Amino acid sequence: MPEGPTLAQLGETELIRRLGAFAPPGQFDDDAALLGPALLGGHPAGDPPLVLNTDVLVEDVHFSEATMGAGDVGWRAAAANLSDLAAMGCHGAVGITVALVAPGHTPWAWVEGAYGGLAELLGAHGGLLLGGDCSGGRQRLLAVTALGRLPAGGGAIRRGDGRPGDALVSTGAHGLSRLGLALLQGEAMPGLAPACRERAIRTHRRPVPRFDAVAALGACRPAALDWRVAGCDSSDGLAAAASCLAVASGCTALLSRSDLPLAAELAGQDQAEDWCLWGGEDFELVLALEPAWADALVQRLEGARRIGRLVEPQACGPLGWAEGGGPIAPPTATFRHFG
Template sequence: MRKELLKDIGEKELINRLGKFMPKNQVLDDCALIKTKNYNLLVNNDSLVENVHFNEISISPQDLGWKAVISNISDLLSSGSKKTVGITISLILPAKTEWVWVEELYKGINKALKQYGGVILGGDCSIGNAKMISITALGIQGELKLRRNACKPGEIILTTGIHGLSKLGFMIKSNINFDNNVSLNEKLISKSIEHFCRPQVNQNFLENLLKTRSNKKITRIGCTDSSDGLFQAVQDLAITSNCKAIINYEKIPRDKDWPKGKKWDEYYFFGGEDYELVFSLPKKWAKNLCKLDKNINEIGFFTNGKPSIEFKDHKKNKLLKNKPFKHF
């Protein structure tokens, strides 16, 4: 009899368990940190696997290249990287892959690098059954150290944008029957596809954080990105920071055409791949930041208590009994 299967514990729990193999001064976070004399380097690795994170119907190779870069840039940003140094690319491709596919992939990669900075430093390629693109990105740690474990009770929880759109875009592109009873607005459809295929990252985030900071002594901020869904992001912050998150359902920013209903709430909270930042700040700082950047919204607060998530409106707590994020 098998003692334990990955099937039962899932990717998330596996990554946590792998932490035991790391040195004690090294903390599992969005990025790894390398200290040098002049500045500290952030290192991140993110892989996209065919038929797990993407398939041929849902996304073009150019969009895939763009997205592979963005998922890494988002992780770097959520650790406080002020500049992307570059990336290395590891590709696994089936033998029958056409050159034009690879060329399109790299077009998307270079477009994203042009917009967000950084160059291709090198790479590796191997043959395999399914396509896989794994990017390692290196960035320079900025003044603010954004870490998952730095949230504090009393702080306001914020996000840089709207969730659920990427999930909806994926379902539209994959012809998945998501809800027959709802007819979607054209604008919402195109916005969702854009969010799924060409996600963006808030480039002014660190600058605006610094601009609105009143207490210069605060250099550590609780932060992660919502690549695995808003619910997963808040949960990661709560667990690693050892505090309880109270989410205000009414304050969650939705697209104005986002339909109502239980299913749509699930897409919203568990959707993933929106690459927004989820973070917490002292009250005054939070208020100033929201004034400066209208895309940023308060969605709740942290309090003392067992690491967990609750809705302010307790009736909404049944939503949390849903299964955690699985990549589409």
């Protein structure tokens, strides 16, 4: 038997850290890889850097026939990757490649629907289907690689660029996707209006990459400030995103309980705070930046709000409450890869 820990014992964060040892320094530190002149031998120094990301949607892990159709699977696979490009500072995508794995008994209609969803997302938010591969396998999965480019004159958004004193900003509400999943799984949500149910389910099935938020961020930067923004997307949850920024930046993230970006549809639900913090798959951006810039962004971008701040490392660890400084711990039911 092989010696050493299993993937379940390592967890996703430690696995990624270890895999980073096989790549150039820093390549595994952000939502996507930044390919500058040093990594691209013939790349002209004046061209904006390329951004590259790969993400996988696996049947019975990220989707099932009970929760979404083939078109939703395709849309979501592409949206997850484009969200990572936005989290790096891209205003759009150049294109994607797609690898399909599926059992031989998979109907062509399912594949056609999935690629139709991919094409629909690209038609709405930019980019081309550039190619890919396919293979037989025991379960269906879509592995998508997305290519983007930072805007000329713009800067990259890096997880480790936060500083003590930075304001934390969420570009939108959280928890709605988790509510949608609960509804699709048949959980009772008393008092929820039909329109709220529809919004929650659509948010879960058809997330939107926040390129608009990145454009707003660049447009409202105060003239006196250089470009320095830390950020990542909140696909793993708002709390996980804030903690990730804090760890990468050598800080503690303090969240204000009174300023949590709770989706309005969660009002009155017992799980509201947990789903806002840990529900995941909202695909918003969580940013750390100078307070004056944060205020300008909140004024410019509908739905954005300040949710806390970065401070020097505290006893609570990477994530705590601004009110009292106590640690913010995940609920026991939080999803874990390899768990």
